[in-house]
Amino acid sequence: MSKRILIIEDEQYLVDMYVVRFEAEGYKVMSALNGLDGIKLAKKEKPDLILLDLVMPKMDGFKVLEELRKLPDIKETKIYIFSNLGQTDEVTKGLDNGANGYFVKSNLTPSQLVNKVNNIFAGKTVSDEKVSVKPRKPAKCVGKTCAPESGGLKVLLMEDERAILHMYQDQLEKEGLLVTATANGAWGLAQAKSKKFDVIIMDMNMPAMNGFRSLTEIKKSEVNKATPVMIVSNSAQDEEIERAKQLGADCFFLKSRITPSRLIIEIKKRYGS
DSSP, X not given: OXXXXXXXXXXXXXXXXXXXXXXXXXXXXXXXXSHHHHHHHHHHHOOSEEEEOSSOSSSOHHHHHHXXXXXXXXXXSEEEEEESOOSHHHHHHHHHTXXXXXXXXXXXXXXXXXXXXHHHHTTOOOOOTTSOOSOOOOOOOOTTOOOTTTOSOEEEXXXXXXXXXXXXXXXXXXXXXXXXXXXXXXXXXXXXXXXXXXXXXXXXXXXXXXXXHHXXXXXXXXXXXXXXXXXXXXXXXXXXXXXXXXXXXXXXXXXXXXXXXXXXXXXXXXXXX
């Protein structure tokens, strides 16, 4: 009999993406777009595993988790938080409130998530090695932008090449920028819809959702529609540059012509004062 998974997640496009991958692996998948509906569905269907987002309308994931653990039929059900929030206090709170584990969305592709779930049902210990388990060190200031509560510019970095992603992230963080790194357009969009950034840096050619679509959706969102977007791409045809700027990109750089140090200079020059 197929294992049954309940996904409680308010972003429909993410739900659709996960459902396709899990059903391809033979799982039966149910979904709810808010916490209250998630609790009702859990009571009715009694799933084998629940993947729970934290930032949702009507009831946040922590409250949902608390309510689920009160239900006799759900008390022993495996519940894994699956969220873009991944700082120490959030992870600790989730585990203390009864979650079996904690995954950060931007750390896992759909296929990697499926592999994690396969291991859960195989009885293996599963965790997200990239979940933040230590407090961040105080960040340096960038120009005159260092606010006491934040430490520096908040940057969303969207890049599918892991080596480039890590190289940019390391250099930006050394300069005191607070970097949220995502490996595809869908994860990046989810981050952009959930919290405010000062600068967004994105590639154009990414899996799950390309840069043009991500840029379009970001500029529709209330959270970051006014946030400057820097395009750093391997492809820089005139029509692509023009299209990106029409969609709201602030500037466009060819990867082969801009080093991490030069990118930092551009960020400071444009947004650091």
